[in-house]
Amino acid sequence: MEHKTSETPVALIMGVTGMAGFSLAEALKDPAALGGPWKVMGAARRQTPPWFPPSLLDSYISFDALDTKDTHHSLSPISDQVTHLFWVALQVGPNEDTNISSNSTMLKNVLTTLTSSTPTSRLRHISLLTGTKHYMGPFDDPAFHPKGRAIPLELPFREGTARLPYPLFYYSLEDLITSYSPKLTWSVHRSSIIIGASSRSIYNTLLTLVVYALICRREGSQFRFPGTRYTWEHFCDVTDAGLLARHQIWAATSDGTKNQAFNCTNGDVFTWKSFCCVLAEMFGVEAVAPVDGDDRDDDVGGF
């Protein structure tokens, strides 16, 4: 059920030049977007990349969200306009403590400016994108990657599953946005590996595999799956960035969706083995299985 209001909704996509951010801009500018027509503002640290269509945004702001003064200076002028904050910014450091500190600082700086720098703040909803690390823990921090998992993964992942006893920046961001309730509503969106268009993302699985395939073709070497044998053979899922964007807009504009966390994946599954065979055929390379010796104990995250 779509919730209709008379005021024009104004979205601020924080991290608009990233993989999730670009698809959100596309989806919000779609004339059929729920809750629309939207005024769409985008922000990121650097200027937009050359391929980013300016028509997707009504305005673009470049600032460093880690810097409190820069954030305040850049966002104060629009703080009486923004009704919906879509949080898809990301900073990845060498360990999870750093991730918690940097990502929390960015979100706090933006929320403080949007809610406190004007007596007429219109902000009413925060949409936070996280991911399945919520259920798997900070698997890329060596400090939390014991040989053989400390906690077995229970599949399927359910939104109500208790948090893991590990520090994770997703948990910190959730705690931050829920602290604004009931003044603001929120929704959390937990995606799997995202497949979308981006040239700057820290995590871009598809582009990384394609570049690897191109290097293999150039070098005349085999395309050896850079994961474990377990991952190669077992089912995985992904999340299409366009679907994810529409999911976020739906939750931001509909009745009965507020103050909840949602998983969001395509709903079908595949094996990396079958995927790599398709990729190998497309790029004219020979796909081969991971080297023997990889086993399930080493398998964390997607790879």
Ligand SMILES: NC(=O)c1ccc[n+]([C@@H]2O[C@H](COP(=O)([O-])OP(=O)(O)OC[C@H]3O[C@@H](n4cnc5c(N)ncnc54)[C@H](OP(=O)(O)O)[C@@H]3O)[C@@H](O)[C@H]2O)c1
């Ligand atoms: N990619 C995936 O496969 C995947 C899978 C599951 C979950 N997720 C989650 O989805 C969320 C979004 O990920 P993503 O892959 O879309 O991110 P991304 O492509 O790496 O984009 C990050 C965005 O944040 C901006 N940003 C970073 N630091 C900033 C700063 N200090 N000030 C202002 N803007 C800043 C970047 O701009 P600059 O480049 O200019 O810094 C960029 O626009 C994250 O929480 C991530 O963990 C991603």
